[in-house]
Structure formats: structure tokens, C-alpha cells
Amino acid sequence: MYDFESFQSCDTDDQKLENESVNQAIVENPVTFHCGQCNTVWADSRGICGEATSSNSLICLEVTQDVTINSGREWSLDGLFSACVYNTLQCAGCLCLMGVILYSTPQHLTALRNLFLLKKDKMYCYIFSTGQTVKASTLNFNVTPLGERVSELRQLIQETESHLSNVSAVMDDTRTNEATSSVQSTS
Ligand SMILES: [Zn+2]
Structure with missing residues (x-):
């Protein structure tokens, strides 16, 4: 024992x-x-x-x-x-x-x-x-307690996700503009 x-x-x-x-x-x-x-x-x-x-x-x-x-x-x-x-x-x-x-x-x-x-x-x-x-x-x-590190990581992921959604919004806009302009050029 x-x-x-x-x-x-x-x-x-x-x-x-x-x-x-x-x-x-x-x-x-x-x-x-x-x-x-x-x-x-x-x-x-x-x-x-x-x-x-x-x-x-x-x-x-x-x-x-x-x-x-x-x-x-x-x-x-x-x-x-x-x-x-x-x-x-x-x-x-x-x-x-x-x-x-x-x-x-x-x-x-x-x-x-x-x-x-x-x-x-x-x-x-x-x-x-x-x-x-x-x-x-x-x-x-x-x-550092694991909990604190996890919340730091969560925050980082949230920030990254919001950056990514901004980027994809910009890309969508660009695509829409391209599509619109191509439609306009063929008409
Ligand atoms: Zn010893």
C-alpha cells in the first residue's frame, strides 16, 4: 500500500x-x-x-x-x-x-x-x-490553466473566421461584379 x-x-x-x-x-x-x-x-x-x-x-x-x-x-x-x-x-x-x-x-x-x-x-x-x-x-x-488557453484559442478562431468571412464577402462581390460586367458586355 x-x-x-x-x-x-x-x-x-x-x-x-x-x-x-x-x-x-x-x-x-x-x-x-x-x-x-x-x-x-x-x-x-x-x-x-x-x-x-x-x-x-x-x-x-x-x-x-x-x-x-x-x-x-x-x-x-x-x-x-x-x-x-x-x-x-x-x-x-x-x-x-x-x-x-x-x-x-x-x-x-x-x-x-x-x-x-x-x-x-x-x-x-x-x-x-x-x-x-x-x-x-x-x-x-x-x-497557465488549460481553460484560459482554450478561451484564448477560441477567440483567435473567432477572429480568423470573421476575417475569412470578410474575405469571402469581398470575393463574392468581385464575382458578382464580374458576372454583371460580362452580362453587360455580351448584351
Ligand atoms: Zn533516489
């Missing part, structure tokens, strides 16, 4: 980066994520698609080969991931359990299915631009 309780034990690091722009500058640049115990590389910023704040975990599309997916499926009857079926993830270096992949979940966790959830309080980040290492728990990897 996986220890879900430690998911909830949010690291109360008092050095949290209060400056949002500093945070943004870091998380938008190349970062690698390492085991806090043995330094094994678990993931890098290309594979990160956000963070699940309720479980204090990074959400990753991909991880390195040094993250072992344990074969036995497990399930949880209570707690944060109650009624979920999942596989645990293990660091290949020191064998610590550091996350899960959820397979079957209740409706409210559907968005997290088949993604890697890595515990933030078990890892640190190496920031390429500055050569610094910081605890992952000091950074906020929440990217």
Missing part, C-alpha cells in the same frame, strides 16, 4: 519564492528534476505539464528511464486518491517511492489519468541558466 499521507505533507519551506516573475523565469527555462536522496535524474522541464497542488506533485508527460514503474497495480480505498487504481513509481537509484501513475480514477481526477505524478517534496531542481539547485517545493510549476 502506497503511503498517500506523505503526498499531503506539504513541505513548509519558508524560502518559497515570493516573487512570481523570478519563479516564472526559472520554470520557463530548462530545469532537471533530481532525487533528493541520490541525485538520480527523474525528469526535465520539457516533460512537465503542471502541478497537482492537492497532492503536492508535479504532473509529467514523460520521465527518465531511471524512474521505475512498479508492475503490481494497487488501489486505495480512502484518502486523497480514494477509489483510484494506480502503479507506484520508484527511484532506480535509491529505490525510494516517489510517485504514482493513476489508471482508474473517480470523475474529479480524470485529468490526471495516465500521467506521472512526482512528489515535489522528494526532489530538487537543477536550473541550467544559473547553475543553482533548489528544492522543487520552492517553485510553482502551475502553467
